[in-house]
Structure formats: C-alpha cells, structure tokens
Amino acid sequence: MKHPFLEAGQIVNTHGIQGEVKIVPWCDTPEFLCQFDTFYLDGQPIRVRSMRVHKGNVLAMLEGVDSVNAAMALKGKTISIDRSGVVLPEGRHFIADLLGLEVIDAATGEKLGTVADVLTPPAHEVYVVRGEHEYMIPAVDEFLAETNVEAGYIKVRLIEGMRTDV
Incomplete structure (x- = not known):
C-alpha cells in the first residue's frame, strides 16, 4: 500500500x-x-x-x-x-514507490532481486538491484521492459556489465 x-x-x-x-x-x-x-x-x-x-x-x-x-x-x-x-507525467514514479519492487529479467523470467536504491545522477536515474547478485540498471527505455508499481515488479533487459559484483 x-x-x-x-x-x-x-x-x-x-x-x-x-x-x-x-x-x-x-x-x-x-x-x-x-x-x-x-x-x-x-x-x-x-x-x-x-x-x-x-x-x-x-x-x-x-x-x-x-x-x-x-x-x-x-x-x-x-x-x-x-x-x-501530485500528478506525475506518464511513465514517471515516486522513488519511494520503486524501492522494494521485485526486479525480473524480461528475457528469462529470472527474479534478480529488489530495488534497494535509486541513484539520481544528472543524466538519468539508476536502479540498484540487490538479490543473489547486485545490478546497476539505468532507468531508460532500452533497459526497462515494464514497470508495474501496483503489481510490485519491474521487468528489465540486461546487458553485460550491469552485474556489479562479478
């Protein structure tokens, strides 16, 4: 809630x-x-x-x-x-609502972890996802397949280098 x-x-x-x-x-x-x-x-x-x-x-x-x-x-x-x-533009979310969302690999359906932090450098937000491994996922359309705050998940497209604990 x-x-x-x-x-x-x-x-x-x-x-x-x-x-x-x-x-x-x-x-x-x-x-x-x-x-x-x-x-x-x-x-x-x-x-x-x-x-x-x-x-x-x-x-x-x-x-x-x-x-x-x-x-x-x-x-x-x-x-x-x-x-x-507050009325947010389409596709925008409050950081407080993103924290704790489950993150799923859109290609494999694998559960990667949850959003533990949202970094806000000048270019765009970066989601820090922690589970068995840690990932840094830029919050841009290329990597975000679906964000469903109400259902409690984000589906992402991973590329090499996003996993930070290798």
Missing part, C-alpha cells in the same frame, strides 16, 4: 530573523515544492504562508513560525507532501 505522504525535503536551517526556514528539497527541482500550500511535519499539517527558491533550496514562512527560535526548533525535521496533490 502506498503511503499517503511522501518525504520531500529537510529543514536544515533558519533564514533571516522572521522565522523563515531553509529546506533542502528531495525532489527533481526546488520549484516542485513551491506548488504546495501545506506541508506535513511529524504527520501534522502546517500551512505555508510564503515560499521561494533560493540557491537551489526553498525558503519558506510557515504558519505559526514567526521567530528565529521557532524556526530553529524545526531544524532537522523532514517535510512531507500529500501524494494526492
């Missing part, structure tokens, strides 16, 4: 003296976070009064946080978003 909230960033510091917080986003772009008017901290909703992108981070004024001390109390907290407020 998909969790209704997705971790989207971390409050790492304060900014200024009015209670603004600095958030390091855990999504594709900091602008993505700016579309939300409510975040969730420890499962509780907190309204966003204002938000802006600054040097690759998000600076936000949160309801009820109006001093440096109040902002400091939030340092280190993870912010989450409500997944129902």
